[in-house]
Amino acid sequence: MRSIEIDEDNAEDFSDYIDEDMIDNMDRTFFRGIGVTDDDDTPLGALVFELKNSESEEDTTSRIHSFKAENDGAKKLILSEYEKLISEEDVVESFYELADEETAKLLKAGGFSFETSESADIVVGMPDIRRVAESVKSSRLPSFIGDLSGISILQYRSCIKNCLFKGHHGLLEDLAYLPKNWFEQNVSACSLSDEAVDGVLLLKKAPSGMLSVLLYTAFGPDFQKSLALMMIYTARKIVELYPDDTKVLIRRHNDMVRKLTDKVFANSRGENVYKGKRKEG
Amino acid sequence: MDFSLTTENIATLLIDGSTIFLLLGVLTQTSIMRKRGRKEDKLFFGLILLTMVVAVADIVTYLADEKHFPGARILNLGGVTVFYMALILGVMGLFHYCVIRFGGIFDEQPRLERLLLLPGAVIELLLLINLFTGLIFYVDESNVYHYGILFISMFIIMGVYLLSGLIVMGRYRSKNDNAVLIPVWIFLLPIMAGLVVPFVIGGISLTSIGLAMSVVFIHAGSASEIVNYETEEKSA
Amino acid sequence: MTDIGYVTLYVNAIAIMLSIGIMAMVWKLKMKDALEKKIFIGLLILVILMGAFYILCALRDDKMISCSHLGAMLLETGLELLINAYAFQWFIYVEYRLYHSVDHIRRNVLLFSGPFLVITIMDLVNIFTEFLLQYDDELGIITETPVYVLTDVIRLGYFICTLFILELRKRHDDSLKFFSVRPFFIPVMIYVLLYYFTPYATVDLGLAIGLTLIYVELINEKCYQDSESGFFNRLYLDYLRGRITEGKYDLESALVYELPGADMATSAKLILKQLPKDCDTIRYGKDIVVTLTKVNNRGPLSMLSEDVQQSLDEAGIPVEVRIDLKKKKESGAEFLERVLAKG
Numbered sequence: 130m131r132s133i134e135i136d137e138d139n140a141e142d143f144s145d146y147i148d149e150d151m152i153d154n155m156d157r158t159f160f161r162g163i164g165v166t167d168d169d170d171t172p173l174g175a176l177v178f179e180l181k182n183s184e185s186e187e188d189t190t191s192r193i194h195s196f197k198a199e200n201d202g203a204k205k206l207i208l209s210e211y212e213k214l215i216s217e218e219d220v221v222e223s224f225y226e227l228a229d230e231e232t233a234k235l236l237k238a239g240g241f242s243f244e245t246s247e248s249a250d251i252v253v254g255m256p257d258i259r260r261v262a263e264s265v266k267s268s269r270l271p272s273f274i275g276d277l278s279g280i281s282i283l284q285y286r287s288c289i290k291n292c293l294f295k296g297h298h299g300l301l302e303d304l305a306y307l308p309k310n311w312f313e314q315n316v317s318a319c320s321l322s323d324e325a326v327d328g329v330l331l332l333k334k335a336p337s338g339m340l341s342v343l344l345y346t347a348f349g350p351d352f353q354k355s356l357a358l359m360m361i362y363t364a365r366k367i368v369e370l371y372p373d374d375t376k377v378l379i380r381r382h383n384d385m386v387r388k389l390t391d392k393v394f395a396n397s398r399g400e401n402v403y404k405g406k407r408k409e410g
Numbered sequence: 411m412d413f414s415l416t417t418e419n420i421a422t423l424l425i426d427g428s429t430i431f432l433l434l435g436v437l438t439q440t441s442i443m444r445k446r447g448r449k450e451d452k453l454f455f456g457l458i459l460l461t462m463v464v465a466v467a468d469i470v471t472y473l474a475d476e477k478h479f480p481g482a483r484i485l486n487l488g489g490v491t492v493f494y495m496a497l498i499l500g501v502m503g504l505f506h507y508c509v510i511r512f513g514g515i516f517d518e519q520p521r522l523e524r525l526l527l528l529p530g531a532v533i534e535l536l537l538l539i540n541l542f543t544g545l546i547f548y549v550d551e552s553n554v555y556h557y558g559i560l561f562i563s564m565f566i567i568m569g570v571y572l573l574s575g576l577i578v579m580g581r582y583r584s585k586n587d588n589a590v591l592i593p594v595w596i597f598l599l600p601i602m603a604g605l606v607v608p609f610v611i612g613g614i615s616l617t618s619i620g621l622a623m624s625v626v627f628i629h630a631g632s633a634s635e636i637v638n639y640e641t642e643e644k645s646a
Numbered sequence: 647m648t649d650i651g652y653v654t655l656y657v658n659a660i661a662i663m664l665s666i667g668i669m670a671m672v673w674k675l676k677m678k679d680a681l682e683k684k685i686f687i688g689l690l691i692l693v694i695l696m697g698a699f700y701i702l703c704a705l706r707d708d709k710m711i712s713c714s715h716l717g718a719m720l721l722e723t724g725l726e727l728l729i730n731a732y733a734f735q736w737f738i739y740v741e742y743r744l745y746h747s748v749d750h751i752r753r754n755v756l757l758f759s760g761p762f763l764v765i766t767i768m769d770l771v772n773i774f775t776e777f778l779l780q781y782d783d784e785l786g787i788i789t790e791t792p793v794y795v796l797t798d799v800i801r802l803g804y805f806i807c808t809l810f811i812l813e814l815r816k817r818h819d820d821s822l823k824f825f826s827v828r829p830f831f832i833p834v835m836i837y838v839l840l841y842y843f844t845p846y847a848t849v850d851l852g853l854a855i856g857l858t859l860i861y862v863e864l865i866n867e868k869c870y871q872d873s874e875s876g877f878f879n880r881l882y883l884d885y886l887r888g889r890i891t892e893g894k895y896d897l898e899s900a901l902v903y904e905l906p907g908a909d910m911a912t913s914a915k916l917i918l919k920q921l922p923k924d925c926d927t928i929r930y931g932k933d934i935v936v937t938l939t940k941v942n943n944r945g946p947l948s949m950l951s952e953d954v955q956q957s958l959d960e961a962g963i964p965v966e967v968r969i970d971l972k973k974k975k976e977s978g979a980e981f982l983e984r985v986l987a988k989g
Contacts, residue, residue, distance in 0.1 A: 184944035186974050273749065286953060287922075293946035294922040294939060305945030322749045350745040351753060417649035421656050424840075424848065428660070431836070432855050435829055439862040443869050446881060596667050603663070614656050623667055626858065630865045631671045 135162025146175035150335035158303035174198025193225040224406035233403030241405040248399030262364035278314040288326035299344030320355035328355040422472040465618035467493035508575035512582035654704040661854040662697040699725040707786035733801040734762040740808040829859035875914035890978040897978040898942035
């Protein structure tokens with residue numbers, strides 16, 4: 130057996146151990162993958178993790194997104210390679226949040242803590258999206274709300290810079306490195322003021338068809354209005370352009386998002402997941 | 411004892427009070443400018459204080475003039491003396507401000523400036539002597555203020571300083587394409603109006619507010635001009 | 647002329663003169679935002695017009711000019727409309743200075759102008775109905791009815807709103823640290839009180855003094871500016887040093903641009919276009935510019951660095967950009983000195 134680094138070129142080879150949505154992330158700056166193959170180069174397992182705060186002087190942490198292996202030998206090799214890699218990156222803590230109990234127990238055996246809890250992610254279906262879309266009676270929204278396809282790269286970069294320098298990056302550690310066309314152009318909303326973008330609601334469509342909300346922020350003088358209107362705009366666009374079985378993933382990563390989702394999607398609950406962490410180094 | 415306020419008293423209180431109020435505000439607002447450590451900022455600070463002295467002296471003399479309470483005549487005489495001394499010093503200061511800010515012949519030849527300031531210094535001395543001679547002005551037994559034979563000389567001297575300052579500004583402007591100076595009339599008109607109008611019409615004194623406006627306009631106006639790049643200098 | 651008229655004449659003549667002087671200087675002042683300058687000049691014009699109307703009303707009251715009852719009401723209404731317009735324009739001025747956004751004002755125009763429109767309509771209706779102000783032709787006196795209080799309340803409301811919204815906004819926006827409306831408020835409040843407790847029309851002089859102090863405030867900001875580039879200068883750096891040492895400024899990173907032999911004015915324009923809002927850029931040396939930020943992350947700094955580099959490359963201006971992050975155990979002051987030492 131041997132371990133190899135997984136990147137966007139060879140990620141597909143490990144499709145039995147990494148789901149298609151995660152494979153799509155392998156070209157992103159802070160995502161890393163460790164694969165194990167046998168002597169015939171047949172994949173035996175893979176672990177995907179994401180580094181957080183690796184470009185700042187703050188403590189670097191690592192989130193394990195997936196971990197699956199064929200046998201104990203492969204699992205041990207993967208975990209050992211993982212420890213080497215995170216040591217090189219000066220990671221101080223690793224954590225995970227997984228739906229699969231078996232993987233969670235595997236990590237527990239590797240020294241991680243283990244607890245069950247409600248996931249921070251909620252999945253919202255079309256009925257809820259439609260309800261948001263119809264929450265404003267007027268068929269036309271103000272002209273200063275539009276989608277990403279209506280703004281230039283310069284306007285996009287200027288907005289992203291403003292977001293980042295205010296410390297707003299949503300779920301995207303690598304927001305600074307993501308091009309405009311990485312996001313869904315026709316459903317991601319933006320708010321314009323004096324020809325500059327002062328608010329965005331960015332979504333990405335995963336290969337499985339799931340839409341994920343990745344950044345939702347506004348900073349202009351009418352930011353509250355912009356936030357509400359962008360949400361309605363995106364909801365209307367999803368209803369218009371996507372099939373009825375479309376789902377939207379929202380991660381309640383802070384209190385503000387949690388309060389908003391509790392208000393707008395009151396009936397939505399995260400599924401039960403297994404969480405844990407481990408100090409490194 | 412007669413303490414009643416006439417219309418002129420009230421107007422003077424309002425106008426001189428406004429001068430002091432304006433200058434106090436400008437003084438607190440310009441503390442940042444003084445951190446630059448430039449000569450003209452320090453001189454501006456001095457000019458503001460002098461103008462406030464002019465305003466206070468003006469109030470005192472207008473309140474004391476033609477009144478008969480104990481010490482009214484002394485207050486009147488002393489107040490007018492302080493008023494004119496501070497005023498002339500202020501006008502001299504304005505001229506010197508133009509020299510250090512805008513350079514020119516007086517900056518290149520400091521002796522020339524000192525020569526020109528000499529008459530002003532002489533007038534200051536004469537104002538002190540005037541307390542005993544009454545040549546420039548006097549206050550009679552009824553505590554009424556009158557002009558003396560040398561009264562006009564103060565205005566001539568002040569006129570010379572203002573004109574010299576005007577010439578310095580004008581020459582600077584003609585030599586510097588980037589000069590974004592205030593229009594010259596802004597600098598001159600308030601102080602001229604402040605000096606001439608009460609002289610011609612009588613009644614309310616506008617001198618202090620005229621001087622205050624000229625001082626504020628010229629300093630704020632010149633501060634907004636493109637200045638020499640100063641990054642090489644050590645900060646204060 | 648009566649004593650009251652005499653004093654009113656002088657006080658308002660001074661207000662007019664002061665405003666004309668300030669207006670002439672603001673006209674010549676180079677400001678980044680031309681619209682802000684125009685709104686400020688508009689305020690000065692209103693003060694001048696108000697002064698003229700106060701004088702005309704004083705002459706009317708002293709029978710120095712003859713006019714019919716309608717003419718007298720028109721004069722008074724003109725003055726009232728100018729005061730309303732001033733309160734509203736002051737509010738717009740402060741809103742614009744807070745956000746520099748025309749769209750923001752446009753989108754909220756009904757909300758902002760509603761009260762102003764109400765009292766303006768009331769003043770116009772008053773010409774024929776006199777339900778707010780009544781003019782006695784014989785005595786030359788204006789009497790306010792109890793309803794008139796509403797106009798005062800709305801005008802005062804506009805002024806007080808600006809005080810609160812600015813104070814609230816300043817907590818979150820560092821770029822407003824030099825903008826204060828207190829230099830305006832204090833003289834205006836004092837002169838308004840004088841107007842209420844004396845027979846003299848002193849409001850205009852209070853407004854003129856207030857605007858003069860706001861103008862001086864604008865000039866103060868220029869003291870911190872490097873006139874060639876428009877960036878902040880070393881005096882501002884000293885000011886920031888003090889704030890960093892006091893813990894009021896969370897300095898986390900810096901970008902240093904070296905522009906050997908470049909035309910600073912041109913380079914500055916290109917750099918300024920790329921800069922985000924939450925950072926301070928200082929011209930530290932003849933060819934050295936430093937951007938100080940509160941973000942401790944290479945990602946945004948690399949993005950900014952790339953954009954600046956590309957923009958200057960396209961203009962054929964050579965630049966070297968260096969990124970520095972504050973270390974965990976370093977204080978803001980130590981980090982700043984380390985960055986400047988290398989520069």
